[in-house]
Amino acid sequence: MNDKTPRVRFAPSPTGYLHVGGLRTALYNYLFAKRNGGKFILRIEDTDRNRFVEGAVENLIDTINWVGLDYDEGPNKDGETGPYFQSERLSIYKKYADQLIEQGDAYRCFCTTERLSALREEQQKAKLPQAKYDKHCLHLSKDEIEKNLSEGKPHIVRLNVKEGENVLIRDIVRDEVEFTREVIDDQVLIKTDGFPTYHMANVVDDYLMGITHVIRGEEWLSSTPKHILLYNALGWKLPQFAHLPLLLNADRSKLSKRQGDVAVEDYKAKGYLKEALLNFVALLGWSAGDNEEFFTIDYMIENFSLERVHKAGAIFNIEKLDWLNAEHLRTKDKSLILNMLKEELKVSKYKDLQLNDDFLLLIIEAMIERVSFVREFVDNSPYFFERPSTYDESVIKKRWKDDSVELLQKYVEKLSALENPIKEDYETALKQVAEEAECGAGRLIHPARLATSGVGIGPGVYDLLYILGKEEVIERIIEALKVIPEIKLKIS
């Protein structure tokens, strides 16, 4: 382990899905590692067996793979510092806990949860500024401890916070933050079941894995003093800390499930590109300082620095994400979009249609500049894949005139005479009809769109007609001519 090589880690606990806030933490760690030629490690913090969720780890790893944050060491990628599941490192934590007890920096505590909650209640009633463990078990005699142990009394191990000078956190994002020792509780290090708490496992693993920079969410800032005390007690050099601002709901509370989607997989399912998600989440708390907001992953790697990370929390505002998605979509290769479109179609009601690539490519060509999601190709433009079953009444009201039937009939005649029309032919023919009728092209364009698509919005009409093809266009118009006039009559 070279001192010069930064080593960072993303250490999620497998709760069932990857939170977008976690995604950002992972991304910043990843960017920092890549920018500085370091290693990015994934460690699974599964020390709470009560919260075990079936399939959570797999899901987490799948999601990280999907967004493409390749880790150098972690599950399925052995480095020299594994295992990377904390549940597999129990003996390691025990060893250091024993050492701490030996040194007097930790002690066994046999207090029952009943006594603990009673104590807390008491302290609350007494209006003590803060509830803290009363160090009752620190003063147990050697004999008492031996007796308890031989009786097999369940116990935990606590950190022994002694009096002393203030604990100073040097943080890359927040500079210096100081805590007095009175404020630090005798934190539980090892639980009754022998599993370590976050604080213990985190410090031990970060040290053993050679972590040089601890980059994590701000919610950890107030427990960092405990971690520093642990490093000191074990005689270990402190890593650099960087506490990231939180992601917030629109009301500025911590981003939560209740107010929208927080799982990365939700955004994936909605059709967001990973590039857009990463870009968006990166922007929530960081910028390169050059007013640029469209980021590729390479741009981010090249420009990332923890010094430019913001201090204040950022509201997770979907509108900007949608815009970014559209922007990223447009930089995608057409063949990539074709594949995405095919995937979307597979899970749509059009899955049984035999659609060839050339046809889909034409649709992509016509739509790519005006949508934010590939999904919109399917969801918002069914007319590419099926004949209209209804016609938008508000469009009929506004665009269907007395001469629409006649004009469309003439247009059909003109089209029938054409052989293998190209896009321009649809336009020329339409303009000819308009000219002969001495009216504007719009008089024909709107009814033509309505008749062939059923709606009033979509790609350029000529694109639409060309994509549908001559036979289909004629049949759709003839069908529409039978239906629309009746509707018009009914609604006027």
Add this chain to the structure above:
RNA sequence: GGCCCCUUGGUGUAAUUGGUUAACACAUCGCCCUUUCAAGGCGAAGAGUACGGGUUCAACUCCCGUAGGGGUCACCA
């Protein structure tokens, strides 16, 4: 409540280690364009930097206070 963090338009970010008419983007609104539009172009409105005091020739940038918001106070991470 204790401790800690934060505070630039509605939102996300800028603002040469004090000197700008406080910039950009999203969203909003308007106009233009293709007689569609969700795209594009142009433009408008929107903050005087939470508030109040200092320091300074000069403060969004430094200091103090106040307010508001947030985080944390578990045998959860």
